[in-house]
Amino acid sequence: MKTRIQEFRKANKISQAELADAVEVTRQTIISLEKGRYNASLELAHKIAHFFGKTIEEIFLFEE
Structure with a gap:
């Protein structure tokens, strides 16, 4: 599974630690x-998506 975490994190100038x-x-x-x-996990995916104000699907890219 690919994620856009780094993309959103950098766009918001948030460090990995933050x-x-x-x-x-x-x-x-x-x-x-x-x-x-x-x-x-689903819980962590939800927390990350909520942090960025996005849906889980916008952050995590599910591939067949």
């Missing part, structure tokens, strides 16, 4: 999400 603190995960988790090495 996003991690806001959604209550480690910076390493954000790095892994951005690189596609980790798939977010």
